[in-house]
Amino acid sequence: MLEIQPVKSRRERAEFIRLPRSIYPKASPWVRPPDMVVNGYLDETNPFFRNGVGQAFLVRRDQTPVGRIMAHVWKRHQRLHGERVGYFGFFECENDPHSASLLFEAAMEFVREHHCEILRGPFNMTGMQEAGILIDGFDRAPAVDMIYTAPWYPALLANYGFQKCLEMETRSNENVTSVDPDAAVAHYRTPGGTGVVRLRHLSSLRRNAEMELVREVVNASFLGNWGFVPINREEWELQTAALLPILDPSLVILAMVQGVAVGVTLAVPDFNRVFRKTNGWLLHPASLLLFGKSRLKEVVVILCAVRKQYQGLGIARLLNAELLHNMRKRGYRSLSTTWIGGENTPSLASTDAFGMTRRHRVAMYERPV
Template identity: 30%
Template sequence: MLSRAKNPFFDHAEAEYFVAERNGAVAGRIAAIANRLHNEFHADRVGFFGFFETEDDQPVADALLDGAAAWLRGKGLDTMRGPASFSTNDESGVLVDGFDTPPVLMMPHNPPYYLTLLTRAGFARAKDLLVYQHGDSSGRTPPVPERLTRASELLCQRLGITLRPLRMKDFAAEVERVKVLYNKAWERNWGFVPMTDREIDHLAAQFKPVVVPDLVPFVEKDGEVIGFALALPDLNTFFRNNRSGRMFPAILKILWALKTHRVHRCRITLLGVLPEYRGKGIDAVLYHWIWTRGGAIGYGWGEAGWILEDNAAMNAGLVKMGFTVYKTYRLLDRPL
């Protein structure tokens, strides 16, 4: 991920990595990130910091943040935002509540003191990111509300839409369909950064071995994809128990668990609909699909998010379906 030669993020971005040492021992780390694509899209001069890890020590945190800030100023940027590792398409935000629960796949985690260190270093809230949960992780799927099932069926009939799972035998073509949809579906979101074709290809190659087709519904109208969702099995359950840190033979256990439906937790990572079809309830239809299809193969608990704090429609819809906020992440800004 950090390799400038292998990660297509660096086709349009630069990064510099810093570590802080005390008496010869590493006490913290940080990355300073200049993302040209972000600044072209938003017409601003925002730089980012990410991969932020530090001891509970203000001078160490200040040294890391000031080093990253100096590098970003040298790139002509005027605001420092983060943490984002590398962008809002990746792990984003500092955890500000929900410390008593473990992180789900591809979500960050940190001790409570991180927010204090960042606030004392002059950072202020830019945006909160809400994360929802529903169900339990025992494999017992909560019953799907009858009203949600009925509403989904009526919406499909009224809008003339159909849903289907990811076609693994047609995986390359499915990725091409996502490319057409992704940037259009998310471009109006605060902080959005477009993904290039190479970035989507890179991400798809990482997901392919562990993706569950029934957890990736596509919405079609007249044969064209107008929306999709991506829910991934929460493999962090296995990574936490892999004390050696080695992927082999752990990966074999993970693949077998997926095949035999012994993973009971998932994270709804993406859910998007083309702008002209928003506000019609298609997001609820996608959630209903994941709830019913995932529940049928043992997924009894799901995390949804993150969701922007001011995305009123999405937040209200999740609450209406019985989801509850259980974590909050925060992106922070500081002038350079």
């Protein structure tokens, strides 16, 4: 017997967090995220809930949880983009259309009650968190900050009437030592009339202030992009909390023009390989470093952002070329990206220049409420 229920108690939240472990076998490429990170997103102290509402649901089969979903409405998004859209996220489900339909119907009812006209997802609450489901590349493990979902999810979504609204992809190059970073930017011009571009890496002594600078560049760069909502300081601190312990300052590159940060590449070592070994336990930062940082050879670009007035001048490639130089100095070999929109031709071309090829295809879906 199937039954849908809202998540109310601490025990039910723990069941919600644990549920994916029953979906993915040990041999799966899926990487269990740290429980404390997921709990932080669900907790009422999450700054999202100051401008949004949400409700988590579990579907049970004979009292055993077999699926989960989070329905939420982000009011800041509605005000900025002028669309009555509600979202679902944290979707995981057994391979059964009846279980999935109960979850989707619960999400539909929640966003309908908040006057939404569209249900879209998967989207884990804000734009800096995980989004989409995998539609290709199921044999490849995700790097840090990437999603991995079961191969039957596209069919479950289609069965309920969802259609794709955005396609994305992740890319990788397993041996960037074969790429000449200077050759990749040899034909690009620098910003004429705006001053010399100076590249520098993040200062570890001023890490928090530097990350705030990154936030400012990201907001200025992505404003107007599909679905993007400027990130406030509290949201940024929550979303980057899991990254701070694993930052290698040499992998965070800032482009400066006349003392102003105009671009940034934020990359981190791929600690998903460590999390696979620790089964999702987030260790103390010092222990985490000892456990694997010196052995890791993989790097993931979380984001690359350039202020609007400096886009199209090759600054993104200059940033990424500097990243490759620093990777070589530090002994890293492999480079991956998080998702890139399928319509983002400049970013895809930039990854082509560094010998990167598609790793995963990811999609977001929507349907009328």
